[in-house]
Amino acid sequence: NAGVTQTPKFQVLKTGQSMTLQCAQDMNHNSMYWYRQDPGMGLRLIYYSASEGTTDKGEVPNGYNVSRLNKREFSLRLESAAPSQTSVYFCASSEAGKTDTQYFGPGTRLTVL
Amino acid sequence: GQQLNQSPQSMFIQEGEDVSMNCTSSSIFNTWLWYKQDPGEGPVLLIALYKAGELTSNGRLTAQFGITRKDSFLNISASIPSDVGIYFCAGRDYKLSFGAGTTVTVRA
Numbered sequence: 001n002a003g004v005t006q007t008p009k010f011q012v013l014k015t016g017q018s019m020t021l022q023c024a025q026d027m028n029h030n031s032m033y034w035y036r037q038d039p040g041m042g043l044r045l046i047y048y049s050a051s052e053g054t055t056d057k058g059e060v061p062n063g064y065n066v067s068r069l070n071k072r073e074f075s076l077r078l079e080s081a082a083p084s085q086t087s088v089y090f091c092a093s094s095e096a097g098k099t100d101t102q103y104f105g106p107g108t109r110l111t112v113l
Numbered sequence: 114g115q116q117l118n119q120s121p122q123s124m125f126i127q128e129g130e131d132v133s134m135n136c137t138s139s140s141i142f143n144t145w146l147w148y149k150q151d152p153g154e155g156p157v158l159l160i161a162l163y164k165a166g167e168l169t170s171n172g173r174l175t176a177q178f179g180i181t182r183k184d185s186f187l188n189i190s191a192s193i194p195s196d197v198g199i200y201f202c203a204g205r206d207y208k209l210s211f212g213a214g215t216t217v218t219v220r221a
Binding site for chain 1: 161201208
């Protein structure tokens with residue numbers, strides 16, 4: 001039981017490049033989330049998926065897209081990376097109706113040059 | 114999003130010490146949560162609080178939901194080296210907002 005896994009752990013991009021961050025959970029959770037973590041700031045929600053087939057914008061969605069591929073997987077895509085997207089990205093999941101109890105992955109550290 | 118002020122920003126602990134940190138909000142919350150993040154890992158939920166005045170413990174950790182519903186406190190008793198890390202508070206009204214964290218390190 002791996003919990004929430006994220007790939008890659010580290011990534012360096014040049015401005016304008018695109019990439020997809022992958023997230024998978026094996027806890028049969030309905031809800032999944034993408035956050036970014038920046039120095040001196042709390043986690044900020046980018047997008048979330050309350051259940052398979054649905055996605056909604058969070059606090060900071062601009063510059064990102066998401067896909068809830070199936071119940072297990074929720075990917076985050078940067079179509080044209082910008083230096084302002086340099087951050088640590090966390091994926092999380094929770095059971096339906098238990099959004100306070102979120103289980104986080106280990107994070108992806110992204111640097112955009 | 115909501116403004117959560119977490120203090121102190123950082124602290125040093127000595128083994129055996131009791132330490133405290135707190136979180137205040139400009140708005141009323143229905144839920145307060147405390148997470149810990151170890152280096153290179155994601156946050157892990159420590160304690161969840163759902164009622165004003167509630168006091169909840171998890172081992173050596175005790176957290177309280179302030180009676181004004183605008184603040185919460187976390188105490189760690191008898192610190193040990195593995196208590197180092199970043200502690201985050203989070204509060205929920207219609208959405209979840211996170212504080213910037215308190216970094217706990219061991220005093221040399």
